[in-house]
Amino acid sequence: MRRTPHYLMTDPEEVRRLIRNNPWATFVSPTSRGLIASHYPVLLDDDHEHITIVSHFGRPDEVLHELGRHEILVIIQGPHDYVSSSWYAPGDLVPTWNHVTAHLYGTPEILGEEENYAMLSRLTDHFEQHYRNGRSLAEDEPGTRRAAKGTVGVRMRVDRFDARAKLSQNKSADVIDNITAHIAGHNPALAREMGRARGGGPASTTQRPPSEHNG
Template structure:
């Protein structure tokens, strides 16, 4: 990402929060055949170190050469266009506000049992919010057979590069006006802007 020191997110807890709120991730691998990208949900693991787990549908693990090299995992949080009409007169350059994290690490392949447990946690995590949510345990034999079509992985994040570009370069009045315009169409981004500007 562009080197913008005043937008840096350096707190791992904030990166964890971003991943939890936006678990749909893009995995990018520099393979012998060139760059390969795939998209899968991720879970943040408990513990002091930043670590995520996920799964790939076969044969993506072969295409990505999983475990052979570092991969990039992109977490895209809330984002939106910011019109210059929301600024003070004469300030004509619009922008795009966003919260984004790039995570780096070498994937570790999970055993079949670890993969099934991870898939169960992943499913339970998302099903808990659904009316009449389901669980893999309702048909363990059948879901274990389906799980064989996937490969589980863990990435212990060795480094991350994260940005919260939220109009920190604007005055409090202008930032408040931007928040007001975003409130109805992108309330999550408006909330992130409020968080970023509270400490000013």
Template structure:
């Protein structure tokens, strides 16, 4: 991503917050035949030791072979709220549009999990997304059947070696312009407006 210092997200906790709120990710691998990309949910491995970021995910077979999973570093892209920002929301004469976004690029070498760990990871993923739902389901309701289904997936754990994250949220604009953009963005994209408010309040020390 373009290196613009005042858009950088350097706090790992902010990246964790982004992953928790936006778990649908793009997985990119530089394989022997070129680049391969797939899309799967990711969650934080909250049990991992240390201050770093560790994620859990899975791919469906044969994506594990297509990605040559476990043989090299991969890139996992997590995309938060984003939207077009019209110059019509700026002062007269300021004519250049932009796109506000919150994005994190996570780099690491995935550890492919064995059959038992794979089932545990898939159970954890299912429980994570079923939690709080009316009538939420669990793989444990029919373990023999779901264990058979689990053979069609390959789970992995990835300790993030480094990340490159941006929160580009109109920080280069005057406060009154930011407030105006938030007002307009909030009409159709309240999540992005909320992110803009967070950055604004942090910069004000509120």
């Protein structure tokens, strides 16, 4: 991503928050056959020292990605939207796109069969808890264990990350307020991120490069 200093997001806790709130990830692998991309949900693993994610691949994606043989890129895309120059001061004519995005780099570890099933159970429980009468894999463990054999679980410790919170920080306070008000009506998640950045809260950025952080 373009390295504009005042958009850098270098706090690992903010990257964790971005992952929690936006678990649908893009996995990109530089394989011997060229680039391969797939999309799967991710969860944060219980690792307080490093950012670590867990997920699963449907077979034969793990073969196509050559998992475990090289570093991969995992893209986490948070709220984003077009910003019209009609919301700027007169004479300011260049529109843009606001977004919160993180690129995570690491070499995934392939989970064993029991770890994979435990991870799939946790993944299911995590999302089903938000639904009335949510289901669990434990309701039919023999059947869901058979289905789990069609997947490969992975755990990836993030060795480095490159994250951006581009939220109109280069504009004046009144223009930011105007942009936020326009966006709030159709993209409240992005408006909330802009509010966090404006308030100097956890979404605030620093000018240190993300390479100074090991997850």
